[in-house]
Each structure stands twice: as structure tokens, then as C-alpha cells.
Amino acid sequence: MLALCLGGSAITAAHAASPDATTKNITSPSSAEWPSFGRDYNNQRFAPSTQISTGNVKDLTKAWTFKSGVNASFQATPIVVDGVMYLSLPYDHVVALDAKTGAQLWRYEHDRRKDWQMCCGPANRGVAVGNGKVFIGTVDSRLIALDAKTGKVVWDINAVDAAVLTEGQESLDQDDPNSHKKTSGGTGIGISMAPVVYKGKVIVGITGVGYGLHIDNPRADAPLGAVIGVTGRYGRPGFLAAFDVNTGKRVWQFDTIPAKGWEGTFTPTTSDGVNLNRDLDNEKATFAQYQDAWRFGGGSAWTTPAIDTQRGLLFFGIGNPSPQMNDISRPGDNLYTVSLVALDVETGKLRWHYQQVPHDVWGYDLASPPVLFDWVHDGKHIPAVGQAGKTGWYYVNDRLTGKLLMKSEAFVPQHNLFAKATTEGVTLYPGILGGSNWSPSAIDQTKQRAYVAGIHAPIKYTLHEAPPKDGNPGIRYASSEPADEPRWGVLSSIDLSNGKIAWQQKIEQPMVGGVLITAGGLLFTGEGNGNFDAFDAANGDLLWQSKNDAGVNAPPISYEIDGVQYIAVAAGGNSIFGYKAGDSLVVYALPETTVAK
Template identity: 30%
Template sequence: MSKSKLSLFFCAILTILVTIVGCEPHTKEVAKHNTWSQYGGSPDQSKFFESPGITKSNVAQMKVLWNYPSGDDRFYFFSPIIVDSTMYVLGKNSSLIAIHAKTGEELWIHTDLPGITRRGINYWESEDKKDKRLLFTLNNSIQAIDADTGKSILDFGAEGYVDLREGLDRDPTSVTRIQSMMPGVIYDDLLILGSAPGEAYFSPPGHIRAYNVVTGKLEWIFHTIPHPGEYGYETWPKNAYKYVGGTNVWSEISVDTERGIAYLPIGSPTYDYYGADRLGSNLFANSLVAVDARTGERIWHYQTVHHDLWDYDLSPAPQLLTVAKDGKKIDAVAIATKHGFVFVFDRVTGKPLFPIEEKPFPKSEMAGEESWPTQPITSLPRFTRQQVTKENLNPFFSDSLRQDWLQRLDSAKSGLYVPPSDTYETIMMPGALGGANYGNTAADPRNGIMYIQTQEYASTYRLNKVEPPKRELTANDVDKVKSLYGSTCIACHGPNMEGGAGPSLKNLGHHMFYEEFRNTVINGKGVMPGLVHVDEASLKALFQFLGGDPERRNFRRGEQQAQPVEGPVVASGGASIPVDAQRGAPMEDYPEDVEHPEIRYTTDYGLDWPGLIDPPWSSILAYDLNSGKIKWRRPIGIDSLYVQGDETKGAPNGTQRKGMVVTSTGIVFATAKGGKVYAFDAENGKVLWETTLSHETNAQPSMFTLDGKEYLVINATSNFRSDSYDHSKKPGAIPKGYVVYGIPERK
């Protein structure tokens, strides 16, 4: 073959390969795992780290080397990132702080950032390293701070911020909540960002967007609820994009940087438990979607739940691994789910690597509802139980409580994909907080092993009609609010609202505006989960019950001063946003030109019975995706349960808000309830090292190398729950803050 023909031949092959991948050629290297400058370690979210210095033979020597106190009594879910010798943390009255990663010395402090992304930030630097930026969301905006100086970059966006409420098929002034609690992911000069718009009726849509990290310009948008003419539009009612919300990525987006493919784990559409106004399979809800990271164009997708009625979001990070199957090495992407399944696909084509079968499930009996007749069931082993039965009830229940539950199960329905109803109780296993959740997956990308943290937590549901909002509290309203408080708040805030594990709520409404209250309840705070399914009327009634006036507006919010912060303060408050002049009422009804059901239904999370079945409730497991088998499984965390008469309280939240780090030397570091930190042998699950923090952790741990030495960083800034021992009261307890572990130098 001549040189010219050979050249044409290779050009043709390159064109074919680019067409198959669905992306433009890309020269970026494969994601490296020797730094922790991104949440999850690297853009692939594997939580994998090259750590030659900490091995199975010396990990038992790990000690606290230094700690950085967070500086106040708040909870921080923040996951530190480390760039060169600088660590970035959140503390001191919601301040972003740069500290030296070896000593904890404060380098700069940017104070007064309440509303900043709760779980982490993004870092970007130019090729010449002259421009270094920290990017984050703050009060529904994107902002940038100079990573070296700590000062706001005011030529980013419009006067230092980008308004995230724009471009969402809604009146921007009606969008009260859109920013995600998670950081986005950096790809080249793009910040790819999800959202957390809420899961109530008429919440904004969770379209995925990418912004230029230097200018703040919106570069692309992927409509998770398709517009007319777009792929998947026919899987919804006509004009559903005008009123359906959610369908968002509120957790971790993974990127194959070599191929330029972003993998989106998309969540449920609104409303989660009743979908009469969104009949159809509802693409791209509950789907793993592969898009061109440069353009946002869809490459392939797979929907793991059709017409979701169970809040089975795809919340953990998709894991990018290389697996050995049928004598071949295949680059794969795997996703674990809330309801205990693992789906594995060819990373480029989307072809399932293990069989998936559509199987029939019960039909909804709700008026106007049309549940999807089948659901996809993978051939891989399930990693959670999926039904509450008389045989697996909690053996620690008192005799009278057990009898109550035996009778309750006779009239209730439990099992996979049982549709919620207003005539009977549905007991879902796992429920809204069960299975694998955000932060609960990690991988060794080289050998096809995925690690999953999971919890066995049922939810109990019964649908109720959505009542029109009332301005004045009636006696019936008060009873409902007391019931809501008793089922969701009393454990932490006490029977008289005087506090306990959580703060006192006495006269809360007198010193808090409704907007702040609403965001706190919906987003959650500390160990309190977000109550995203409480309707607006109930939220306002609860606020009134606590002494507040929902109509009182905070017109001077931007002028309020935070408590003084000591240290090298370089700036305060971020970029100034004139938000008060742009706020309107949230969307509360369907557009006039849209057909819709006359009656809507709602329910709460149904989290009253966390210890409903027999333990263990929280586990970590190694899933071998080469063979399709669970390699090992171990219980983790302090899952306590105590009985007082007929009142039983359990707490299987052993993996909620926890995380892992997987090392190249075959160690899996994992955090769990009760301040527990483990080092497991990645091969067999043997515990190699174990310690207990002085405070609870609710964040992803991080790892870094400095001057040839490896360090493990854990955010320990939360209070222990009332059913855990309070280790902060022990002599020598470390103050709330960021704890750095390593192997001490030999003397």
C-alpha cells in the first residue's frame, strides 16, 4: 500500500472511531489518581488514590498527625480538596479557608459564605498555572475565587456571579432553589453542573449545564425533560417540560477524560410518588446518560426505572472500570442503585455487559395513575433486601410492638415496585434512604472491582390528597404539624423543642426568615435529612407553629453581618448579588394551556422505622464486575437500637453521607456511623485498622501526598446522634474539625 493510501486508510479509521464514540478527538490524558484536587479524587469519581507509602503491613500504625478546628459549632459536610501544598476547607461561620496541608497553618480566609455548596468545591487551573480558581455555587449562583489570594474574581460572569435560575423553562424569579449540594465536575475549561431543585410539585427542571470556568458563559445544556422535537419528548405528556421538575443530577457526575464522555446519574421526576400528570416512561428520569462532555450531546442512555413512583434516584457516582469478560478487556461504566441493583455497560456503546430483563410488576390502583407494566431487572446479584416480611422483622422489638407490626403487615403491601396507594400502606424496602446513595461507590479502575456502601432502611408510604394552602392555622392544621414534628423532628430537637442532638427551636420563627427556614428543612442540616417531600402548605404551617410569619421578607439579607472571624481574612461575602429585587412567588399550579389531573397526591419520606428489619443494617461490599459476583461483605458502623416499653428506635444510617478511599496498595478506607473509620483489605474485607473519631463525619474523606508522605483527611464536624455514644466527651477528644491521619515518622 502506498504512503498516500495508507494515510487515507488511517484517516478513515480515525473518523470511524470518532463517530462510534460520538465525540470530537480529544488529547487529554487519562484521569490521574495521584492528587485529590477534585471531589472524589479525580473527574472519574473513583475515590482511587496512588498511595505506595501506606500498605497492608503498616496501615495499623496510622495516627492523628494534626487537626484543624472548624472554629464554631456548626455542622460541615465539606469534603476537602488539596492542590500542591494547600488544602481548602469550610469552617468558621461558613468561611472558605486555605490552609497548609502539612501543618494546618491558615493561609487565607474568605468569610461569610452561608449557602455555599455544602459538600465541596471545584478547582481549575490554566495550563501555565497562572490562573487558579475555586468554583462553587452560592445562593443559586456560580462564583469563582482566586485559589492563591482567596479573593472573588469579579470578571467571572456578571460582576462575579452567574445566575443559575436563568434558562430553566421557568420564570427565573419563581425559582427559589436550584443549586446542588454537591460540586460539579471539571472537564478542560468547563464546569459541568447538576442541581437540586427539590422534589415537590412544580419544582424547576434539573437540566444539566456546562459553564466556561473563565467567563462563566453557558456553553451547553442537556434537557433532562426533553423539549418538543428532542429525543424522548414522546415519553412524556405534551408540554410536560413546562411543569414537571426534578429529573436532576444532585450527586456525582463522572467523566472519562480520555474519551471526553460525561456520565450523568439522573434522578426521579416530580412528583416522586404520584405521576398522573407525567404518564409515560419519562426519559431521562432515573437514567444513566452518556453525553459528549464538550457539547452535551447524548451518546447513549439506559433507564433503570420506568415512570418512577418510588424515589429511586440514581444517586451514587457512576464508576469507570476496566473489566475482563469473555477473554477481552472492556472499559465499562457501572452504576449502583437505591433499590439494590448494579447495572454495568460498555462505556462507549452503552451495551449491557450482563443480561437485563424487563419483568412485569403490579399495576397501580390509584385513579389517573398508570404505572409502567415492566421494570428492568439485572442478572447480577442484588445487594439489599427488597421486602419487609414477618420473618425478617426486627428481633429486638417488644412482644406488643411485634404484634402490632404483624397486624400491620397483614393489611400493608411490601415488595419491589409495589405502587403507593391512598387505600393501603406501602412498605418499601429499600426506601428513600436505602441502598447505595451519594458518596457510596468507589472503585479500583484497573481490576474491575467496585466497592459499595449500603444500608437496609425501609420507608412506609400512604398517599394523601394535596390540600389548598391556608393562611391561618386551624386546629386540624395544628394537629398535622404536631404529627409532622413528632415523626421527623422530635428525636433531635426534643419533645418541647428545647434541643438535644439538634439545636433548640424555641421561638425560631422570630429570628429566621421563611426562605431560610424552608431551605434548611428541604436541604437538611447536620445529621437531619432534607424533607423534600413536605408540601409548601405544610412547610408554612410548621413555620407558623414555630412562631414565624411566612410572609415576612428579608429585604436586607445582603447587609447582614456574620460573626467576626479571626485569622488572615482577605475577603468577605463573595460577589454581591442583588437577589431581593428579583424574587417572585414559586410556581404553584399548572400552566393555563396544559391539561392536568384535578387531584394531586403526596406523602412524606416514611422514615419513622429505620430499624424495621433484622440487622445488620449497614454494610460495605466488594463487587467483582469481572465475574458478576459479590466478593466480600462486612457490616460497618455503630448501628444501635434500644427499646423503651413499646417505643423502639433504631438507626441504620451507617452509610448515609459517608464515603471511601481506595488505594493502589489494596486498602479501602471507609467511614461509618458512630465516628468509625476503617481500613479494609481490598481483597478479602479483613479489617486492617480501625479508629473512632471524636465527632461524627458526614463527608467524603480525601487523600494526598506531600513531600513523599501520604495523608488521609476526614471532616469530623458533626454531632453524634442520640443513639450513638458521644465520643467528644472523652478526655483528650479532638475539637470539631478536619482530622489528618498518617504514619508517624520513626524517631
């Protein structure tokens, strides 16, 4: 559903007084730096360095390794500015390292709010650097500014003051096996995305507001067990907000669930005509009972926005509605969940939205970050925004209007797509894991290619109804859990001119972490088994591989110092996928003898 709304260089202390110095550095970064989450505001994750190439990548070796001492899911994108690497660790600690040697320059230890329940695990996806500060959003919903030279706290604010009601196992019938199993999270509020700095503002969003109750798998090396969407009034609307870089004062806030109009038009299909199997008569009949459902609507903001600096537009993806997978108490389209949204970057006002999946009951968050590029079609260059969906399609929308320009071939297998949960359980794919999860995709705009780390993970969706007793009609909920079927990863190159798959590589395990493309013709990505790989971006051939002790489930970056190109990536695993935890940041370079040739 498309809606239009009207109106709607090194970073040093010397630059601190000028917000445009930071903005300029991120708009046009040098090959020596990786100054923002997606390298620049476009989020293309394309590095212009050519020193490491298809011809010599076989010689790539470890230059240095930093051990953080924190063994947990490690998803951060390192930021490199003026020879310093700034790295967020699980549980929101931050270190500054010499980007050439790995020597620690300072370390910030985060002290979490004691009264704040962590909703969604300890992972943090990175910091933002600008105006002489390092900014981090935390699992306890704070936004903190650190002095970039010392790591000392400059300011520390609560992005959210009050916690929310979270579903618990006491909501389940006591005869339900899930009521006695260990859990690892539930609906709540945290911040996992890397912020972005733009014209004196630091922009970040909250997550976890429609997370659902996560049941642990009894095996540590196995993927997460069931995710449960319990009927009830849990959570709140998510938001994306901008804060003043110098004071932390809130400049604007966009709530991901509108107080009016959240029900939408009760559309029976996706905007491109795929049937959603909705019971619209029942939804309309029950709407009067649930007119305040927006107050608990969900809609997390999981990953860093992209910004069109020329047009003053910001683009970000919104997560699933709340309760997750359970739609009894939320009739309607549940705007703006599972939507790509464009805002005025100066005011936070809505310009347009494109809802990929209205009334989502599968967990199809827009998790992978949006990417800005010029889409070439019939000889015309059209400003576009791309996004790798959990649904398994790569979407390309007009940047100015939100119109869908192209939807790719499926980059992962699809089966029973949009089937509703049943009491017997129905298996479909892609499901709640994706498709493409939070992993950033990359784009080579010149070649009109998108590169996506994908997941094939069949998911069983089950509807649970407890028998009525003692006047209680029974608790009803929906769950998703991995089906007893093979799982694997899919690395894809997508031809943006026509949406066709240019090449694919099947990977042993589901892929989560993201990709890096370089002008040297290489694609770098990691695997859950500890492999860190380099592929030929032209044809998908594996050219090089390095083995690590933990899962490599974070996005790689490229930077240069003293004429040497480095590739850096975190190796710390991912608990949701059962990948081995670790605490390493690993940096690679060519030997001096190879560089000298």
C-alpha cells in the same frame, strides 16, 4: 430504556494560561495530589500510595485537625494540589490549608442571596481547582471562581436567575398532621456537587428541582421524617452546564428533561425486565392533560460527572422526576430522570441514556457518582461505566453505547421492590435513601472489584387523600418515611467479572459518605457514630478504627507530602440521617518511627 442520539504536576499561576495543564494533571495525577473530586476523571477513588498498608495501618494516628467553626452536615471531598488543601464548608465557605500542617492560608466567606430559599440543606460536596482558580457551586445557585492564591473572588455568576415555585404545607389539608409540622426543605434550586474542570471549562449541575417537602423528625438525633410529593406544578427541569473558566460565560447546557419525547414509550418494566407496577392505561388516558409536565419535570444533577478524555464523553446521573413520588400529573417514562447519561463533553449534546427506573415514584435518583473502568469479560477489555444504584444493584454499562453489560447481585436487602404507595402504607427496601445514596463508590480496576457503602433502611410509602369538602375534591399526595424496623449499613466488595458479592460487612448504622481504596490494600470509610475505619480490601476484615466527636459522613482521600502519606476526611455528621454534627477535617498519618522502618 436505552436511546441513542447521533452527532451527538502542580497547579500554579504559571499554568493559568493553558487549560490543558489542569486537564493533564487530573488525567494522570501524581500520588502526592488529589486534584479533583474523584481523584481523576475516572472517579475511581483509587490511591496508588502504598506507605500505609495492611501490615502497619494499626499504627495510624491523627497528624492534625482543622476546626472550621461551622457545625453542619459536612460532605466535602478535600482537594490537594501543590501542597495546598482546598476545602468547601457547609453554606459554601471555602478555606485553603497547608496540607502538611493544617495551617489556614486564606478563607472565603460566602454571602448568600437574601431572596433565595435554600432547598436542600447547607452541605457542599467540594470544590474544583484549575487554571489558577478555585470553583464552587452554591446553595443559592451561583458558580464562583476564587483566586487560588488569595481566595479573592475572580468572578461570580448566577447559574440560575429565577427561583421556582416550591410546594408548601398550605397545599395540604389543614386536618393533615403534616400540615403543622416543621419542615427542612422543599423543591427549589441549589448546587451541591463538586464541579469538575476540563479543557478550559468548569462543569456543574443544579439540584433540588424535584426535592419534595421534607418534614423534620422532632428528635435531633433521629433520621428525617416524612418526604412528601405534593400534586402540583412545582420546580423546573434540571441541567448540567459548562462555563468558561476565565469569564464564567455559559458554553453549553444540557437540560435533564427534554421538551419533546419526555414521555418515552410507556414501558411496563425496567430495561432488564423487572415489573414496575404501572397503570399504563391511565397514564396514556391522562397524557393529553399534562403535555407540559416537562416544564416542571425535576431531574436534579447531584454528583460530579466522570469524563472519558480519550473519547470526549462525559457521564453523569440524573435524579427523580417532579413531583417526587407522586405521578398524577406526570404520565409517561419521565425522561431523562433516573438515568445514566452520556454527553459529548465539548458540546453537551446527548450521546445516549440508560434509564434505570422509568416513571420513578420511589425517589431512586442516580445519586452515587459514575465510575469509568475497563471491564474484563471473556478476556476482552471493554470500556465501561459503573454506578451503584439506590435500587441496591451495581450497574455496568458499555461506555460507547449505553448497553447494560452486567447488573450485580443485590448489595443490600430487597423487599417489595417497586411496590406502589397505598392508603394503608406499604414498606419496601431499599427505598428513597438507597441502596447507595450520594456516597461515592470506588474501584480497583486491576482486581476488578467495586466497593460500595450501602444502606438498609426500610421505608413506608403512603398515599394520602383528603376528604372532599366545599367543592374541593381533596388534596392527594404520596409520602415516604422510615418504617419502624431495624436499619443498618452494608459495606460491600463486588466482583465485577460476574456481579457476585465477594465480601460484606454489616455496619451499625446506614452508611453515607463514601469509600477510598489504596494500593496498600486498604479500604477507608466512615460511620455515623464517629468511627473512621480501615478494612482489608481483600477480605473485609476491620484492621483499624479511630473515634471522632461527630459523624464521619464524607469521602476520604489520600495524598503525600515530603514522603509521608496522609489520609484526610471530614467529620461533621449528616442531619438527614440524624448523625451528630461537627466542624472537623481530620488528617491521619503513620508515626515517623513506623515510616522509617
